[in-house]
Amino acid sequence: MIRTNDTGVVTALLEHGMLQVSLDGSDMEIPVFEEDIVHYTDPLRDQIFAKAKVVPAPKKYQAEPPPPRTVSENQYAILRSSGVQIAFDPAFRSDASIEKYLIFLINDTRYEVVYNFVLSFNGRVAKQQDGKLEAVTALQVGELTFDQLNESPEVELSCWRVTTEGPGAELKKVLKIKPQQFFKKVLTAPLLNRPVHLFRIFENIKDEPSGKQDGEDLLTYTKRQATPAKFLSSQYHSGHVPHEVREKAEFSPEIDLHIEQLAENWAKLSNAEILQIQLRHFDAFIEKSIRLGVERVFIIHGLGTGRLRDTIATRLLRIPEVKTFKNEYHPRYGHGATEVIFE
Structure with a gap:
């Protein structure tokens, strides 16, 4: 390839003047524009290229001008x-x-x-x-x-x-x-x-290290291998996941304020008590979102009379960290949620 000096084998002809190339020394196949490759003239390499089956492009594609250099993800394959x-x-x-x-x-x-x-x-x-x-x-x-x-x-x-x-x-x-x-x-x-x-x-994030360590006798190795996997991690890292890293990774960017999601025996609550519980959860969720530096969240309030939605909007206007918010149609929530974007 002209730009990277990579070598490989043409395995298929794609649309819009592109070829699918299997890279030498790796298990990746990538799409490449035809003008970005040159034929390798080594006789041994020619024998390899001869194995690639190239099907002539349909005429309708030959007459079209080349598109902008963007590659759709569905033309990319990770073999390993x-x-x-x-x-x-x-x-x-x-x-x-x-x-x-x-x-x-x-x-x-x-x-x-x-x-x-x-x-x-x-x-x-x-x-x-x-x-x-x-x-x-x-x-x-x-x-x-x-x-x-x-x-x-x-x-x-x-x-x-x-x-x-x-x-x-x-x-x-x-x-x-x-x-x-x-x-x-x-x-x-x-x-x-x-x-x-x-x-x-x-290169390998699936498995825990399991080989015999330097200076380790057979008895110690056998005992370590018999230890449940959840205890193995302490031998391979210096500490636990930092609390703020874990907390942000596990944070859900939405909260459902329907009362049945927040309280038991909610049917016995008055409307004022329901609103108080909903706003308490809303305040805690927004405070946590700001502390973790989340970019945007969704507040699910439903439709109903619009009282909860309007009260939430009033509170959001008073929070300096809120850049903007909107209650527009969303394919997942309909009109029953407010999207909040932070500074």
């Missing part, structure tokens, strides 16, 4: 995940020089993880972010200017896999970025589908 990765995606100026790099966390596995991301320059923390990274997701978490490559940039990343029994063992790694190595790490990133500076951080 590479785990949690950090990608530095170059952003160019009008003169084609690099202005900065957008930093993405990529999770191409089928597991959700809780993460804590710290970016430092010359030993000083410039940005810290935590939250949940969904399965098969690329999430932008920061930026790195071209000049900052000379300021000893360092990324510290901690991850915990989300399980039904709670967060798993901590995986932690410090990535010290050196310009010479940085510029050599050019690969096509999963999910982003474009060449970036890519670093694979945690």
